[in-house]
Structure formats: C-alpha cells, structure tokens
Amino acid sequence: MEDFPWLSVLIALPLVGALVVGLLPRGRDALVKQVAFGVSLVVAVVAAVMATGFDTSGDRFQFTEKYWWIKAFGVHWAVGVDGVALVLILLSVILVPLVILASWDESGRSGGVDTPPKRSVKTYFALILGLEAMMIGVFAATDVFLFYVFFEAMLIPVYFIIGSYGGAQRSYAAVKFLLYSLFGGLVMLVAVIWLYPLSAKSVSDGGLGHGTFMFQELNKMNVDPTTAKWLFVGFFIAFAIKAPMVPVHTWLPDAAAQSPAGALVLIVGVLDKVGTYGMMRFCLELFPGASKWATPVVLTLAVISVIYGAVLAIGQVDLKRLVAYTSVSHFGFIVLGIFAMTSQGQSGAALYMVNHGFSTGALFLLVGFMIARRKSARIDAFGGVQKVAPMLAGLFLISGLSGLSLPGMSTFVSEFLVLTGTFTRYKVPALFALTGIVLAAIYILWMYQRTMGGQPKEQVTGMKDLSLREKWAVGPIIAIILVMGFFPQPVLDVINPSVKQTLVRVDKHDPAPKISGNVAENGARP
Structure with a gap:
C-alpha cells in the first residue's frame, strides 16, 4: 500500500465526518456524539496503521503526495511527513476522540457549566472534527502556500468554538x-x-525558471542575507504569536479562561505546537543564516517566557488561566531547545511538543470536570477535593507532577534534553531557565494544596468522583505520560533523523565535549 494516499485520506475523513454530523437531524444529540466519536476513532486507527509503515532509516519525507492545485502560481497539493510531523499528527488524532468523550455532557453548554446552550450539539462536534482535519493538514503540508492555507483555516473552527x-x-x-x-x-x-x-x-543558484512553494525546493534557495532576515522575521512573528511567546502571548490566557475545557485541550495541546513546529521546520531550514543571526534575541525571549509565564501562573486565582500561563512557560523551554541548535536540544524540543500536549491536555480535562461540578473556575471555590473525590484528586496530582517535570513523567525527559542541549552551547540562558523548574514546583504544588488538600468546603462535600466515561477520557493520557516517562526511546527514534537533517541544513554540530585542561578532542595531550 505504498501508493495509498494516507495523508489525504486522514485529512478528508474528519471533514466528511463533520459534514455527516452537520446533516444529522436536530434533536438527535446522542447520535451526533456517537457518529463524531466513531469518526475520530477511525481517523486514529488509520493514522496508527500509517505510522507503522514509517521507516526511520528511509527518506526524510514519507507518505508523500504531490498534485497541481493552482498551476499558474506554482501551488501544489503536496503532503508528506517526517518524524516530527508524524508524532504531532499522532498527538492530534489521539487527543480528539478523548476530547469528544470528555465533552459528552458539556458540549451544548456555554463555558461547560449549567447554562443554556448557545449552539447546537452537532455544531460543536462538527467544528471539532473540522479542526482535526486542519490540524492534520498543517503538519502534513510540504507546500508552503498549502501550509499557510491550513494555518489560517484553523482559525475558523476555533473562533466559533470560543x-x-x-x-x-x-x-x-x-x-x-x-x-x-x-x-x-x-x-x-x-x-x-x-x-x-x-x-x-535563486533555487540551486541557477534558478528553476518558475516560482515554487515546495519546501524541498525552497530549501535549496540562496537568498541574500538582508532579504533572508526580513523573511525570517515574517515567519517568526506568526509562529511566536501561535506558540505563544512573550510578549505576544496575551491572547492565550483570555482564550483559556473562556473556552470549553475540551476544546481548550486542542487549542493549547495541539494548535499552539504549530508555532514551535513552524520555527523548527521553516524558520531554521529556509533561513539558516538569519536563524543564527536572530538566535541571541530568540533565546532571550525564550528565557523570559519561561520565567514570566511561571511567575504569573503562581499568582492566578482562575484554574484555566493558571494552566494557560504554565504553557507560556513550557513553550519557552521548547523554543529554547529549538534555537540551541544541538541534537539534544532539538530532540528534546520536539519530544516536549508531544509530551506537553498530553500533560496539559490531562490537566485541562480534569479542570473541566471540576468546573462542571462546582460551576466555578476559581481556585478558592475548591478545597478538600481529595477526601470526596479521590480518583479525581489522584489523577489531578499525576497530571500536575507531569506539569512540573517530575522524574518518571514524560515531560522530565523532554526538559532534561532541552536544558542539557542548551547548556552545551549557551550556558547562561540554560542557567536562567533552570529557575523555571523551581517556579513550576511552586505553582503546581500550591494549586494542588489549595484545591485538593485540607478539609472539604461545604460546597465541595457533595462533589462526585469521576464517572466511567470521564475515566476513559483521561485515563489513556495518564498511561501515555507514565509509559513515555520510562520508555521514550521509540518516539525519539522517530524524531531524531529529522532533527539531524535540520542541523545539517543550519550547518550546526554538537559542541565537542571538553574533558579537562588542555586535553585535545582525540584525548591526546599536546
């Protein structure tokens, strides 16, 4: 099945599912949910089957397809995945059915609480499936113009969901x-x-004689340094907003505070990764010289994001805003690893994108369950939850510990690789970023203490523990966090070949280890 159009099918399936859901008769909410959940499971299965055929020792881009779309402008329907794109697509297709399951009872409510519906249930699930198609498309696109189309198209379902x-x-x-x-x-x-x-x-010095948006061809461009810097800035600003990085991050806390918890899992867990993915794929590879030129500024912004996001998270009184600010801090770590331009840093950054999606996804789902019960997102509305809902409290603790990168959790491996890879080339930024680890312990443990510890408040005493449906929604994510915490190598094996290609393009090599004194690299003394 080498010629099977896997990626086009993956993009089309949720779009067709969204159309079917939208055509279902009104009042059939149960059927709508079942169809949406079924379609998302089919997409996940197809993606898993495709992933089994990925060859880590083969060509960088696999499952490729290329068809003319707008021939007059050199635009193709061109898709394909390398290791980084593949794991991000898998992240997307795993989270969508879990989000649908978690949103089963809250999808028709405003803000996920017991208020009158603002839209029909079928509209909500159709938007979720449409968003899934856009997420797969943006990671699969190998034509830059097609990437831009998916990049912008994602805004539509997110705007209407919020x-x-x-x-x-x-x-x-x-x-x-x-x-x-x-x-x-x-x-x-x-x-x-x-x-x-x-x-x-400019392609291959001699030029093609016609324009193109194909990534593989643009990768051969020779552009004068000044133009490359302007192009880098144009791409970087868009990706920094999407990521989000300080100082263009302020949309995220507001969106997080107002979004339904299920949709928020996809916004922060997947959509924001388009920003960091774009930096690694397009900024570094299309404009390697400009990337080196911008590295000091980008590393500074990354460190500021790590510390600033963590400090603001400590001061939050709203659960959703708190978790959103932790993500600003985590994205600082990801950007730090990308622009460290070492194999450890970039592998850690790519792995961090995946692990952050699961870690933050679990936190947002559990926060959503808490808000649905208490009808409030304020931290002071809770207290003593662990005595009345021990399963909820236990899974919340595991998700929180993953958020602070405790050893044994998947995020620890990512953060360790990022900091190690950064320290080998940029010691000062790495040392400043270490403070983010201490601050993370403060905001996570203090949040847990205020919401779960102590004696149950009067309004909390009747809180129900997780239902079977809710356990199935969050349980697989917790399992992934724990398994990848102890055995991340299969994912790293998929990511590493792509990282090596990126480093070759930017002409960067890992710094040679310094043994001691005047010992030479080959171990012989001069």
Whole structure:
C-alpha cells in the first residue's frame, strides 16, 4: 500500500465526518456524539496503521503526495511527513476522540457549566472534527502556500468554538484570538508571497525558471542575507504569536479562561505546537543564516517566557488561566531547545511538543470536570477535593507532577534534553531557565494544596468522583505520560533523523565535549 494516499485520506475523513454530523437531524444529540466519536476513532486507527509503515532509516519525507492545485502560481497539493510531523499528527488524532468523550455532557453548554446552550450539539462536534482535519493538514503540508492555507483555516473552527461555547466574555476572547492570529498570518503571508519570485531565480543558484512553494525546493534557495532576515522575521512573528511567546502571548490566557475545557485541550495541546513546529521546520531550514543571526534575541525571549509565564501562573486565582500561563512557560523551554541548535536540544524540543500536549491536555480535562461540578473556575471555590473525590484528586496530582517535570513523567525527559542541549552551547540562558523548574514546583504544588488538600468546603462535600466515561477520557493520557516517562526511546527514534537533517541544513554540530585542561578532542595531550 505504498501508493495509498494516507495523508489525504486522514485529512478528508474528519471533514466528511463533520459534514455527516452537520446533516444529522436536530434533536438527535446522542447520535451526533456517537457518529463524531466513531469518526475520530477511525481517523486514529488509520493514522496508527500509517505510522507503522514509517521507516526511520528511509527518506526524510514519507507518505508523500504531490498534485497541481493552482498551476499558474506554482501551488501544489503536496503532503508528506517526517518524524516530527508524524508524532504531532499522532498527538492530534489521539487527543480528539478523548476530547469528544470528555465533552459528552458539556458540549451544548456555554463555558461547560449549567447554562443554556448557545449552539447546537452537532455544531460543536462538527467544528471539532473540522479542526482535526486542519490540524492534520498543517503538519502534513510540504507546500508552503498549502501550509499557510491550513494555518489560517484553523482559525475558523476555533473562533466559533470560543465565541459560541465559551464563558461570559467569550466574544472578547474570540475576537482577541482572531485579531492576534490574523495579524501574524498576514505578516507571514507577505513573506510567503515574497518567496515565489525569489525561488524562481535563486533555487540551486541557477534558478528553476518558475516560482515554487515546495519546501524541498525552497530549501535549496540562496537568498541574500538582508532579504533572508526580513523573511525570517515574517515567519517568526506568526509562529511566536501561535506558540505563544512573550510578549505576544496575551491572547492565550483570555482564550483559556473562556473556552470549553475540551476544546481548550486542542487549542493549547495541539494548535499552539504549530508555532514551535513552524520555527523548527521553516524558520531554521529556509533561513539558516538569519536563524543564527536572530538566535541571541530568540533565546532571550525564550528565557523570559519561561520565567514570566511561571511567575504569573503562581499568582492566578482562575484554574484555566493558571494552566494557560504554565504553557507560556513550557513553550519557552521548547523554543529554547529549538534555537540551541544541538541534537539534544532539538530532540528534546520536539519530544516536549508531544509530551506537553498530553500533560496539559490531562490537566485541562480534569479542570473541566471540576468546573462542571462546582460551576466555578476559581481556585478558592475548591478545597478538600481529595477526601470526596479521590480518583479525581489522584489523577489531578499525576497530571500536575507531569506539569512540573517530575522524574518518571514524560515531560522530565523532554526538559532534561532541552536544558542539557542548551547548556552545551549557551550556558547562561540554560542557567536562567533552570529557575523555571523551581517556579513550576511552586505553582503546581500550591494549586494542588489549595484545591485538593485540607478539609472539604461545604460546597465541595457533595462533589462526585469521576464517572466511567470521564475515566476513559483521561485515563489513556495518564498511561501515555507514565509509559513515555520510562520508555521514550521509540518516539525519539522517530524524531531524531529529522532533527539531524535540520542541523545539517543550519550547518550546526554538537559542541565537542571538553574533558579537562588542555586535553585535545582525540584525548591526546599536546
């Protein structure tokens, strides 16, 4: 089945599912949920079957497809995955059915609490499936223009999910998200259009004679340094907003506070990874010289994000905003690993994208279950939960410990690789980033103490523990966190070949180890 169009099928399946869900008759909410869940499971199975055929020793991009789309402008429907794209697609297709399961009872409510529905249940699930198709497409695209189309198309379902199913300030949060994202997208569009004439005359020195948006061809461009710097900035601004990095992060806490918890898992767990994925794939590889030029500034912003996000997380009184600010801090670590430009740093960053998606996804799902019970997202609305809902408290603790990168959790491996890889080349940023570990322990453990510890508050005494459906929604994520904490090698084996290709493109090699004194690299004394 080498010629089977795996990626096109993966993109089409949830789109067809969204159309089927949208055509179901009103009032058949149970059928809508069953169809949406069934479609998401089929997508996950197809992705898993495809992944078994990925050859870590083969070509970098596999399952490739290339068809003319807009021939006059050199635009192709071109898809393919390397190791990093593959694991991010798998992250997406695993989280979607769990989000649907977790949203089974809250999907028709505003903000996930017991208030009148703002939209129909079938609209909500159709938007989730449409979003899944966009997520797969953005990671699979190997034509830069096609990547941009998916990059912008993701805004549509997210905007309507926040604006229609969010909390009291949902309109403000949805518009803020849209404006930030559109600004970043428009800046990137200028850079994307600029690539077309450049590629016609600069690819392989001799030029192609026509413009192209194909990543593999653009990767051969020779662009003058000044132009490359402007192009890098255009792409980087869009990706920094999406990531999100300080100072263009402020849309995330507002969106997090107002979004339904299930959709928030996909927004923070997957969509934000498009930013860091884009930095690794496009910023570094298309503009290697400009990436080196920008590295000191980017590393500074990454360290600021690590510390600033953690400090603000400590001061939050809203559970969703707290977890959102922890993500700002975590994304700082990811960007730090990417621009350290070492094999350990970039492998750790790619692995961190996956592990953060599961860790934060579990936290947001459990926070959503708590909010649905208590009808409040405020931390002071809880207390003593571990005595009335021990399963909820136990899984919340495991998710929290994963958020602070405790050894034995999947995120520890990622963070260790990022810090080790950064320290070998940039010691000062790595040392400053270490403070993020201490701050993470503070915001996670203090959050747990205030919500779960002590005597149950009067309003908490009747809180129910997790239902069977809720256990099935969060249980697989907890299992993945624990398994990958002890055995991350299979994922790293998939990621590492792509990381090596990126480092070759930016002409970076891991620093040679310094043994002692004047010992030479070959171990002989001069």
